Amino acid sequence: MTAPSRTVTGRQASAGEADLVGHLMRRAAFGARAEELEALAMRGYEAVVDDLVNPERLPPLAEDVIERFHSDQADDESTAWTATRWIYHCINSSRPLEHKMALFWHGLFATAVSKVTNNPMMRDQFAMLRDNGLGNFRTILQKLARDPAMIYWLDQQQNHSAAVNENWGRELLELFSMGRGNYTEDDVKAAARAFTGWTIDQTFPRYPSGYYDARFIYRPEDHDESEKEFLGRRGNFNGDDIIDIILEQPATARYLALHLSKFFVADEPENAQVEALARILVDTGYDIRASMRALFLSEHFKGARFKRVKCPAEHVIGTIRIAGRYSEPWEPGIDMLEDVMTRMGQQPLNPPTVEGWHPGREWIDSAFLIERVNFAAGILGDPAAPGVVAMARRIASGRKKIEARRLVEAVLYEMGSLSLPDAAKQQILENLELVGDVSCAPAAGFAEVVARVSRTIATSPEFQLE
Amino acid sequence: MAANKTNGTSGQRSASGKPPVLVVLQLSGGNDFMSTVVPYGDPHYYDFRKTVGIKEADVLRVDGRIGFHPALKTLKSMYDQGQVAIIQGIGYPNPDRSHFRSMDIWHTAEPSKIVADGWLGKAIHDLDPQKQNVCTGVSFGQGLPRAMYFSGTPVISVAHLESYGLLTTLSGREQRAALNAFTRMYAPEEFGEASLVLGHIGQTGRDAMTGADMLKVAPQKYQSSVEYASDTLAQSLRGIAQVHLSGVGTRVFYAQHGGYDVHGSQIQTQPKLLGQVSRAVNDFFADLRDHDAAENVVMLIFSEFGRRVRDNGNGTDHGSGGGAFLLGERVRGGLYAEYPSLAPERQSSGDLAYNNDFRVLYSTILEQWMGLDAVPIVNGTFEQFDGLLKPAAA
Numbered sequence: 088m089t090a091p092s093r094t095v096t097g098r099q100a101s102a103g104e105a106d107l108v109g110h111l112m113r114r115a116a117f118g119a120r121a122e123e124l125e126a127l128a129m130r131g132y133e134a135v136v137d138d139l140v141n142p143e144r145l146p147p148l149a150e151d152v153i154e155r156f157h158s159d160q161a162d163d164e165s166t167a168w169t170a171t172r173w174i175y176h177c178i179n180s181s182r183p184l185e186h187k188m189a190l191f192w193h194g195l196f197a198t199a200v201s202k203v204t205n206n207p208m209m210r211d212q213f214a215m216l217r218d219n220g221l222g223n224f225r226t227i228l229q230k231l232a233r234d235p236a237m238i239y240w241l242d243q244q245q246n247h248s249a250a251v252n253e254n255w256g257r258e259l260l261e262l263f264s265m266g267r268g269n270y271t272e273d274d275v276k277a278a279a280r281a282f283t284g285w286t287i288d289q290t291f292p293r294y295p296s297g298y299y300d301a302r303f304i305y306r307p308e309d310h311d312e313s314e315k316e317f318l319g320r321r322g323n324f325n326g327d328d329i330i331d332i333i334l335e336q337p338a339t340a341r342y343l344a345l346h347l348s349k350f351f352v353a354d355e356p357e358n359a360q361v362e363a364l365a366r367i368l369v370d371t372g373y374d375i376r377a378s379m380r381a382l383f384l385s386e387h388f389k390g391a392r393f394k395r396v397k398c399p400a401e402h403v404i405g406t407i408r409i410a411g412r413y414s415e416p417w418e419p420g421i422d423m424l425e426d427v428m429t430r431m432g433q434q435p436l437n438p439p440t441v442e443g444w445h446p447g448r449e450w451i452d453s454a455f456l457i458e459r460v461n462f463a464a465g466i467l468g469d470p471a472a473p474g475v476v477a478m479a480r481r482i483a484s485g486r487k488k489i490e491a492r493r494l495v496e497a498v499l500y501e502m503g504s505l506s507l508p509d510a511a512k513q514q515i516l517e518n519l520e521l522v523g524d525v526s527c528a529p530a531a532g533f534a535e536v537v538a539r540v541s542r543t544i545a546t547s548p549e550f551q552l553e
Numbered sequence: 554m555a556a557n558k559t560n561g562t563s564g565q566r567s568a569s570g571k572p573p574v575l576v577v578l579q580l581s582g583g584n585d586f587m588s589t590v591v592p593y594g595d596p597h598y599y600d601f602r603k604t605v606g607i608k609e610a611d612v613l614r615v616d617g618r619i620g621f622h623p624a625l626k627t628l629k630s631m632y633d634q635g636q637v638a639i640i641q642g643i644g645y646p647n648p649d650r651s652h653f654r655s656m657d658i659w660h661t662a663e664p665s666k667i668v669a670d671g672w673l674g675k676a677i678h679d680l681d682p683q684k685q686n687v688c689t690g691v692s693f694g695q696g697l698p699r700a701m702y703f704s705g706t707p708v709i710s711v712a713h714l715e716s717y718g719l720l721t722t723l724s725g726r727e728q729r730a731a732l733n734a735f736t737r738m739y740a741p742e743e744f745g746e747a748s749l750v751l752g753h754i755g756q757t758g759r760d761a762m763t764g765a766d767m768l769k770v771a772p773q774k775y776q777s778s779v780e781y782a783s784d785t786l787a788q789s790l791r792g793i794a795q796v797h798l799s800g801v802g803t804r805v806f807y808a809q810h811g812g813y814d815v816h817g818s819q820i821q822t823q824p825k826l827l828g829q830v831s832r833a834v835n836d837f838f839a840d841l842r843d844h845d846a847a848e849n850v851v852m853l854i855f856s857e858f859g860r861r862v863r864d865n866g867n868g869t870d871h872g873s874g875g876g877a878f879l880l881g882e883r884v885r886g887g888l889y890a891e892y893p894s895l896a897p898e899r900q901s902s903g904d905l906a907y908n909n910d911f912r913v914l915y916s917t918i919l920e921q922w923m924g925l926d927a928v929p930i931v932n933g934t935f936e937q938f939d940g941l942l943k944p945a946a947a
Contacts, residue, residue: 094927150848154619199653201651201653201654201657202651202653202654204651204652204653228620347720354750396750396754405652424694429696430695430696430710432697437653439667439669439699440667440668440669441667442669445669445704447750448749448753449748450752451753451754452705452706452707452708452757453687453707453708453709453755453757453760453761453764454692454697454708454709454710454761456754456757456758456761457710457718457719457761457765460719460720460735460758460761461719461720461721461722464720464723464731465722468722468723470906495690508743510743511738511743514734514737514738515734517734518731518733518734518737519729520730541733543731543734546720546734546735546738547738548738548739548743548744548751548754548755548758549751552750552751
């Protein structure tokens with residue numbers, strides 16, 4: 088960990104730090120233009136990290152603000168609406184990390200409306216992950232084990248003392264905490280038995296009456312009270328005992344560290360970095376807030392720029408933030424973004440399987456890539472987009488013209504301190520026929536040039552990474 | 554995947570040597586099979602279908618027991634020409650009445666666990682394991698259905714053929730310049746050994762570009778006297794005809810038609826949808842015949858489930874056990890498997906009891922039509938229908 092630089096005096100001096108904050112904001116938030124990065128960098132990297140990991144320092148957006156302007160779509164039974172509301176918060180919240188953590192946990196504890204078919208349950212699980220996502224991992228697992236959507240998703244309501252259903256017990260070990268190879272089939276059975284009697288109470292039958300709320304209940308009469316042997320320990324364990332024992336296992340820290348690293352650091356993280364994070368998780372008693380703070384301040388993290396393929400949510404929301412769209416709740420069209428992500432292979436609240444989405448290079452297939460390129464080019468190629476106008480205004484500030492090569496550099500910087508190889512920059516110049524000096528006036532004409540440059544940057548292979 | 558039969562080497566070929574092509578049409582929302590192929594001769598039919606039942610006089614009779622819905626007139630005449638097989642009593646074990654889950658099961662051919670890969674995606678991989686033709690699989694509609702997905706296998710997903718491609722929001726000189734920039738940024742020499750992932754993005758970008766270029770010519774080359782209707786399904790099938798006729802070598806097509814979830818207003822909705830299917834399918838095959846390109850095309854029509862035996866007074870609720878159709882010149886038309894009895898004691902919790910696993914039909918199509926090893930694709934060995942597909946005419 089390095090001491091944060093607090094000697095930021097002016098724009099020139101802050102460029103390096105803005106670059107680093109740009110990396111942080113792409114990972115811990117959903118990206119930001121240079122204008123915002125410079126303001127953040129003035130406060131120093133560490134202070135920015137502290138604000139991100141302590142979202143309660145800043146007020147949340149009113150939960151219903153967007154609902155008032157989209158009454159046609161604001162349907163509580165619609166998963167698309169829950170996703171749209173989340174997207175709006177990702178774009179505009181001053182507490183972006185809680186929304187990003189929700190996406191991380193949602194991917195790890197992948198629960199899909201495809202089977203749950205009940206949006207109130209999905210909405211509540213997603214809100215639980217947001218509200219507890221920076222809390223303690225023990226608390227998160229305890230709440231997950233009591234979450235109605237999860238219970239239904241993994242058939243836990245069919246896990247009876249007389250007839251054990253192992254689905255939840257198995258996935259808890261395999262996918263949510265330890266990973267394969269660290270427990271036996273007998274451990275799976277013991278875990279499942281310990282969770283017998285953990286079920287949901289449905290106000291009405293699910294089918295065909297409709298989609299009613301469910302709540303967690305514990306039925307002691309359906310709990311297997313006999314002795315269990317789990318991961319070498321013996322006792323009349325109940326569900327929370329299983330979670331406690333899981334958290335004593337070194338495999339759990341490594342598993343969680345690996346997934347946090349893949350999501351926040353690199354598609355293929357270095358072993359040393361994963362091990363370091365695993366130690367931090369253990370040392371902090373699985374305090375996610377403290378662990379994320381340490382991660383963002385680590386040299387491993389700072390050095391891992393553009394080592395991840397953006398997931399569709401990051402690609403879509405990040406592009407929207409550069410373009411400055413949907414910053415007002417009344418702007419129409421935000422409900423289309425959920426569908427855009429779906430076409431890129433990531434339907435929020437509907438991951439394909441309990442394994443979640445496969446990150447990294449699997450986000451790029453030819454159908455998905457066409458969607459990604461066309462979407463980003465369409466959004467950033469609009470010279471009237473507020474973000475494009477703002478970028479053009481800042482570049483034009485204090486000058487009448489700008490040399491073409493410097494213009495491309497300036498647009499890359501304004502888009503959030505991005506970079507491209509020299510050959511790609513050359514291709515942008517040639518294809519847009521930009522030579523010599525480009526006039527910065529009139530403003531509308533210059534915004535068109537900036538839109539063409541940012542659009543071409545958005546079609547590059549490098550723009551798929553963050 | 555072990556594919557000991559690939560690229561149609563032991564599958565069907567038409568007399569002209571053209572490789573077999575499969576078109577899959579998905580009716581989304583759970584089509585009420587009992588109102589599609591109507592068991593009007595079953596003594597219980599009119600008891601259970603007081604509201605949505607089709608009058609005996611309106612049924613387009615196949616035999617003394619069943620007949621087509623009156624909206625399926627053209628499909629019925631294809632049936633009379635022996636080109637439509639009705640696959641009755643189709644379903645899978647432990648029916649799931651969730652649209653999503655049930656559709657997932659049909660897409661992945663895996664009823665017992667949730668998996669990511671689609672049966673057609675796997676077939677496309679086996680048809681073209683070297684990924685020589687990015688257009689081997691083409692899907693029409695919004696988004697790629699799971700059925701067509703297989704990790705690492707390129708598949709084209711087209712919403713509208715006319716606007717399909719990269720940077721389609723641009724036009725003219727500006728679009729050409731942007732595409733030129735794209736081509737150069739994604740060229741192989743741009744990526745060193747240093748970044749495998751950028752290399753992959755580059756390759757995928759080039760595949761996307763190739764696919765878009767190949768498909769771009771399809772509407773331009775196409776001429777037809779067939780006037781398709783304007784609905785989405787008709788336009789999708791027209792697009793499929795255009796791609797098929799352009800000769801890019803697509804082997805698996807996918808199209809979707811939605812709106813079948815008729816809990817209410819079934820009497821208004823379903824005839825309209827079935828009429829669209831009937832006309833679009835007939836126009837499609839007529840179009841192919843006009844171009845002497847019908848013989849190597851077989852079409853599968855399916856839905857994720859049927860509906861409950863007893864109607865609810867306005868429509869029908871989610872059920873299980875339905876039917877599917879296989880169409881084409883090389884299909885031996887007629888009835889396959891059995892129409893499930895409507896007798897209360899033979900129903901399965903108020904649904905038609907399936908007697909015919911959908912993977913039987915999948916396996917038959919994969920092996921006897923596409924010439925692929927079905928076992929790894931449908932995750933098991935299933936019986937197959939005999940004689941469902943006719944050998945090529947000599």
